[in-house]
Amino acid sequence: MEKRSFEEIIKILKVRTNSVFIDVGAHIGRYSLILAKMFPNAKIIAVEPDPETYQALIRGIEANKIKDITALNIALSDFDGIANLYRKRGTRILSLVKHEDSFNIVELPVKHLDIIVEKLKVSRVNAIKIDVEGAELHVVKGALNTITRYKPILIIEIKERNLQNLVSLLTSLNYNCKHLEDMDHICNAL
Numbered sequence: 001m002e003k004r005s006f007e008e009i010i011k012i013l014k015v016r017t018n019s020v021f022i023d024v025g026a027h028i029g030r031y032s033l034i035l036a037k038m039f040p041n042a043k044i045i046a047v048e049p050d051p052e053t054y055q056a057l058i059r060g061i062e063a064n065k066i067k068d069i070t071a072l073n074i075a076l077s078d079f080d081g082i083a084n085l086y087r088k089r090g091t092r093i094l095s096l097v098k099h100e101d102s103f104n105i106v107e108l109p110v111k112h113l114d115i116i117v118e119k120l121k122v123s124r125v126n127a128i129k130i131d132v133e134g135a136e137l138h139v140v141k142g143a144l145n146t147i148t149r150y151k152p153i154l155i156i157e158i159k160e161r162n163l164q165n166l167v168s169l170l171t172s173l174n175y176n177c178k179h180l181e182d183m184d185h186i187c188n189a190l
Contacts, residue, residue, distance in 0.1 A: 005155050005184040012127045013039045025131035028056040036066045049075035075110045078141035083110045112142035125150040131157040137166050151189035
């Protein structure tokens with residue numbers, strides 16, 4: 001996720017009191033921690049599947065004494081169960097999508113975002129950031145109830161291979177997607 005994407009998220013949370021922001025692919029909390037400090041009344045749900053990175057996220061939350069972040073060590077997709085998380089060779093990048101240079105497979109629980117929103121008794125969702133290294137179409141399919149019910153603004157890093165299918169799906173849900181920068185897109189309900 002790039003600078004313009006982060007600025008868009010800030011704009012969204014500024015205009016909505018008691019916002020709910022879901023950070024899918026939170027990594028070490030680069031966005032979640034800053035937003036929690038900027039918007040202490042916001043509820044932030046940070047989802048990070050990589051066990052090592054998740055521990056760094058927890059340390060960041062504790063070191064900053066932030067209470068309004070719910071951190072979850074799971075992967076999100078369009079099914080519930082167990083799946084493999086693949087690490088891309090030479091990087092810290094992990095994904096549910098296997099690449100030809102993937103290795104270091106980790107098994108972990110997978111859920112629909114809709115199930116998480118229901119379990120946490122979230123009454124609204126204002127914005128969702130999705131940065132999941134190629135699994136973005138699956139994450140959106142697993143969040144269809146949340147998207148249609150709450151009409152959140154979506155900031156999504158979309159890999160080229162998923163662009164047409166994802167934009168088509170969101171268009172069918174009355175969303176309009178615009179390119180922000182790099183692979184990042186912002187999608188708004190019409």
